Amino acid sequence: MNFRLGEFHAFSGGGRRFLYTVPSAGIFELDDTSAAVLARLSQGEATQEELLAAADAETIGELYQARIIATTEAFVDPPQPLPDNFPLQTMVMNLTNQCNLSCQYCYEFGEDKVATPEGKPKFMDFETASASVDYLFTQSAGRHGVHITFFGGETLMNFPLLKKVVDYAKQKAADQGRAIDFSLTTNATLLTPAIIEYLSANEIGVTVSMDGDKASHDKFRVFANGKGSYDIIEPRVRELIKEHKTRPIVARVTMTSQAMDVLGTYRHLKNDLGFHEIGFAPVTTSPNRLYSIDNRGLDSVLDQFGVLASEYLDHALRGEHHGFSNVSDTLAELHQGVNKSHPCGAALGLVGVGPSGDIAPCHRFVDSDTHTLGHVSTGIDKAKQNDFLSRGHIQVKTDCRTCFARPLCAGGCHHEAYVRYGDTGHPNLHYCDWIRGWTNICLEIYGAIAAQNPDFLRHFSDRKAAA
Amino acid sequence: MKHLRAVNHKARRIQEHIENDVVAMQGPPTPAGQRPHVPMGCSIVFSPGWEVDSSGGTAGLCQPVERDLYDCYISCYWPAQVPDHMNNYPDWTAKCAAATKDWRNIDLVFP
Ligand code: SF4
Ligand code: SF4
Numbered sequence: 001m002n003f004r005l006g007e008f009h010a011f012s013g014g015g016r017r018f019l020y021t022v023p024s025a026g027i028f029e030l031d032d033t034s035a036a037v038l039a040r041l042s043q044g045e046a047t048q049e050e051l052l053a054a055a056d057a058e059t060i061g062e063l064y065q066a067r068i069i070a071t072t073e074a075f076v077d078p079p080q081p082l083p084d085n086f087p088l089q090t091m092v093m094n095l096t097n098q099c100n101l102s103c104q105y106c107y108e109f110g111e112d113k114v115a116t117p118e119g120k121p122k123f124m125d126f127e128t129a130s131a132s133v134d135y136l137f138t139q140s141a142g143r144h145g146v147h148i149t150f151f152g153g154e155t156l157m158n159f160p161l162l163k164k165v166v167d168y169a170k171q172k173a174a175d176q177g178r179a180i181d182f183s184l185t186t187n188a189t190l191l192t193p194a195i196i197e198y199l200s201a202n203e204i205g206v207t208v209s210m211d212g213d214k215a216s217h218d219k220f221r222v223f224a225n226g227k228g229s230y231d232i233i234e235p236r237v238r239e240l241i242k243e244h245k246t247r248p249i250v251a252r253v254t255m256t257s258q259a260m261d262v263l264g265t266y267r268h269l270k271n272d273l274g275f276h277e278i279g280f281a282p283v284t285t286s287p288n289r290l291y292s293i294d295n296r297g298l299d300s301v302l303d304q305f306g307v308l309a310s311e312y313l314d315h316a317l318r319g320e321h322h323g324f325s326n327v328s329d330t331l332a333e334l335h336q337g338v339n340k341s342h343p344c345g346a347a348l349g350l351v352g353v354g355p356s357g358d359i360a361p362c363h364r365f366v367d368s369d370t371h372t373l374g375h376v377s378t379g380i381d382k383a384k385q386n387d388f389l390s391r392g393h394i395q396v397k398t399d400c401r402t403c404f405a406r407p408l409c410a411g412g413c414h415h416e417a418y419v420r421y422g423d424t425g426h427p428n429l430h431y432c433d434w435i436r437g438w439t440n441i442c443l444e445i446y447g448a449i450a451a452q453n454p455d456f457l458r459h460f461s462d463r464k465a466a467a
Numbered sequence: 468m469k470h471l472r473a474v475n476h477k478a479r480r481i482q483e484h485i486e487n488d489v490v491a492m493q494g495p496p497t498p499a500g501q502r503p504h505v506p507m508g509c510s511i512v513f514s515p516g517w518e519v520d521s522s523g524g525t526a527g528l529c530q531p532v533e534r535d536l537y538d539c540y541i542s543c544y545w546p547a548q549v550p551d552h553m554n555n556y557p558d559w560t561a562k563c564a565a566a567t568k569d570w571r572n573i574d575l576v577f578p
Contacts, residue, residue: 018474026478034470059470065485066471066478337477450474461476 002045003060005038006070009404011440013447019068020443023394025339025407027446028066033059037069045072082341082389088139089349090147092363093132093165095158096123097355101187102224105256105283105291107364108153112286112419115367123158124355126165128376132353133169135376137176146173150184151352151363159195166202185209185252187221188233188240196243205247208237208275211254212265219258220291234273241274248276250325255301256283256291262304270323277325280305284364284416287430298434306441313445317453328460330442331449333408335460340394340410347373347388351380361388361424364415371424388414391425399427405439550576 009020017030030038033055040046040054051060063069097108097117108115121128133148140146148169150162166182173180183205199206210233211217218228241249251269259265262280269275282301285292293301308324315322322328342348347361354366357376365371373388374380394400397411411417412428412435420430449456473482540549540560550556562572 021478021481024477024481025475026473026481027475028478029472029474031470031472055470062468062471062485066468066481068471335475337475337480339477446475 002047002072003041003051003064003069004045004072005041006063006067007402007404008068009440009443010038011443011447013444013449014451016447016451018443018447018450020334020404021066021068022404023339023407024067025334025337026066027334027337027443027450028068029447029450034063034068037063041069082386082393086348087142088136088146088351089143090149090345090351091132091136092149092151092350092352092366093124093129094151094153094352094354094363094366095129095155095161095165096153097367098122098157099152099154099187100157100189100223101154101229102222103220104222105220105254105285105289107284107415107419108367110285111289112284114365114371114415114418116369117367120358120367121355124161124357126161128353128355128357129161129165130168131357131376133165133172135353135359135379136169137172137178139379143178145179145181148180148182149363150182151366152185154190155184155186156190156195159190163198166204181205183207183247187229188236189229191233191236191240193239193243196240199240200244200246203246205250206240206244207250207252208233208240209254210237210251210269211256211259212261213268213272216259216261216265220254220256237273237275241276250277250279251275253278253280254283255280255293257293257297258291260293260297260301260304262301263307266308266324275323277323277328279325279329282431284413284419286419295433298431302434302437302441305438309441309445313448316445316449316456319453319456326438327442327445330408330439331446332460334442334446335457337407339407342389342392342394343410343412343414346392346414347385361414371418388424391423393425396425397427399429403432403436405432405436408439409435 007022009022011018011020017035019028019030020026021028037051037055037059040051048060060069064071097115097120099106099109102109104110107113136146136148148165150165152158155162162184169180169182181203184199185207186209188208188210198204209221211219211221214228214230214234217230221229223229251273253265253269255262265280266278269278280301282293282298283291287294305326309327312322312324312327344350344362346365350362351373352360352363352366353376354360356367358367358372359374359376359380360366360368360371361373371388373384390396392411392414394406394410397406400406400409400411403409411425412431414424416428417426418424420426420428446457468482468485471482473479540552550559552559556576559576560566560573563569
């Protein structure tokens with residue numbers, strides 16, 4: 001019986017040596033003895049006697065128990081069945097599928113849309129909304145807190161319904177002695193002082209879709225007549241950030257081939273406008289669209305992410321907040337050691353509900369006949385849900401089998417996969433280099449914080465990592 | 468663990484798992500009522516928890532590995548990788564009162 005290296009990703013941070021164990025997602029720091037064992041095994045397999053020349057039995061035992069080294073006898077993890085019943089935690093409610101902007105890249109209306117809204121209601125009514133809330137509460141039995149995210153279309157085009165839902169859901173939570181919180185995503189065009197006051201008073205978290213300064217933002221985020229929306233939203237966003245005191249205000253940036261200036265965008269949104277956090281995501285598109293980011297573009301984006309990430313690290317070492325949420329989100333997951341069977345909570349702890357009351361795996365699949373899982377009045381069709389979840393399970397994604405990033409990535413967004421490959425369960429192979437590069441950057445930051453300012457990691461202990 | 472430092476939550480859970488299992492094997496046995504029922508025997512009777520546990524290690528076995536020794540020595544008719552009690556080596560474990568502590572006293576035999 002020989003020993004060999006187990007599965008892990010080695011990285012360093014703050015001058016120390018760490019391992020990210022895969023797929024368990026543990027992070028361990030090595031000392032000289034354990035590092036010597038790994039150095040020996042990286043030259044090839046070794047017998048126990050040969051290993052004992054490099055280190056004592058105790059070290060070898062520890063490495064073996066933690067599965068950092070393994071024996072050459074093949075061992076296959078038994079497949080894990082899907083949970084029968086996974087309580088809901090989050091419902092994304094599309095209050096309307098109408099929008100007052102016409103962003104060319106939009107996944108709801110753009111060229112790659114999956115939605116088939118023809119003949120369906122354009123605005124959700126209160127009956128459907130209250131049935132959705134009821135559904136959320138019954139299906140989340142056993143959880144104390146639940147969450148509703150309002151979405152669109154443009155969410156604020158149905159603001160009167162939003163207010164009613166908040167009242168109804170709060171009452172329901174109070175009756176059951178449970179907790180509920182709310183957030184919404186908006187393009188900010190319809191914000192008024194009264195709405196802002198309402199959102200702040202009700203502690204509703206706000207994410208603004210915004211792509212950067214005027215030049216970047218107005219490339220795609222335009223009205224139907226082609227006019228950019230920056231000038232309309234800029235004063236509203238400033239007002240929102242100034243007056244909404246109860247929750248952090250987040251900007252969500254969609255990157256395209258024509259807007260890849262991560263650093264400039266971050267500086268503008270953070271320093272000029274004052275957003276608390278800024279998250280970036282590349283546009284979801286089929287590869288032939290003009291705005292799709294090619295590999296060279298992704299490399300440049302990753303470089304810029306790296307610059308912002310090292311700024312984040314400098315802040316963290318001083319114990320200060322930095323608003324680059326792509327880093328903080330990943331660090332939170334690394335800190336917990338999440339090890340995902342599925343890329344996200346879609347169709348597990350999270351569902352999207354369309355204006356008609358149809359249930360979809362998440363907001364991006366809302367109003368798509370192909371992906372409907374059921375209706376709030378009748379519940380989810382288990383067979384459809386199982387089909388969606390079995391396809392999306394990391395164990396069936398053969399391409400991911402040896403990837404060190406799989407505990408976090410798990411193949412990536414189901415919707416992105418559908419747009420690219422026509423199958424929600426296809427791994428998003430066009431992003432792998434990027435995902436692995438990014439995961440490594442975040443691991444190095446995590447390691448450096450763990451070595452030099454471990455107290456900072458406490459911020460992540462209370463934070464909920466994604467389901 | 469001395470040569471690995473658990474840094475994130477998951478690593479600490481792995482560490483607890485390893486340490487508790489090892490401690491459990493060295494400590495007093497759990498009262499009978501709280502022990503899960505595990506049939507004894509070897510692969511012939513499909514005993515689980517044999518040789519290696521489901522994670523490929525020995526730490527999580529549902530019985531300590533030393534059990535293996537006695538089951539093969541005393542109760543099994545099958546030629547096993549330990550001396551047999553029935554015919555040739557009736558005193559093989561005479562100096563071993565408690566396997567978890569005294570296993571060093573069990574000597575090699577040369578048939
Ligand atoms: S999609 Fe790519 S990066 Fe993600 S887990 Fe699979 S192989 Fe790794
Ligand atoms: S990652 Fe993709 S599939 Fe999952 S919730 Fe987000 S948009 Fe939906």
